[in-house]
Amino acid sequence: MKTHRSYFVPNILKEEKYKNKERVQEKGIHSMLAVPVSLPRFSLRDVDTEGALQIYYREEDKIFTPLEVRLQRCFRGGSVMSLLEDGLWIFIN
Numbered sequence: 842m843k844t845h846r847s848y849f850v851p852n853i854l855k856e857e858k859y860k861n862k863e864r865v866q867e868k869g870i871h872s873m874l875a876v877p878v879s880l881p882r883f884s885l886r887d888v889d890t891e892g893a894l895q896i897y898y899r900e901e902d903k904i905f906t907p908l909e910v911r912l913q914r915c916f917r918g919g920s921v922m923s924l925l926e927d928g929l930w931i932f933i934n
Contacts, residue, residue: 845877845879846877847874847875847876847877848873848874848875848876849873849874849905850872850873850874850875850905851902851903851905852871852872852901852902852903853865853870853871853873854871855865855923857883859873860906864922868897869897869899870897870898870899871899871900871901871902871903872897872898872899872900872901872902872903873895873896873897873898874895874896874898875891875893875895876894876895876896876926877891877893878890878891878892878893878894879891891900895926922934
């Protein structure tokens with residue numbers, strides 16, 4: 842997430858950068874989408890929060906849909922705040 846770019850992993854077991862392969866194999870997880878998230882501080886005393894939203898899928902060798910790609914752009918582009926302010930919640934299962 843150092844690059845602040847989304848990271849698509851169609852097959853975690855084949856991804857050399859992913860370290861906890863045993864754990865995801867136990868859970869039956871095969872694919873992942875990681876999206877950088879940056880939330881501005883709420884007051885002058887707070888600090889900005891940066892991290893990643895990781896979405897895991899059971900599907901192996903997943904081909905990410907155009908909707909999933911667009912969703913990650915919304916999260917990456919700061920649209921998360923406007924989505925939350927409008928009371929819209931997105932649950933991805």
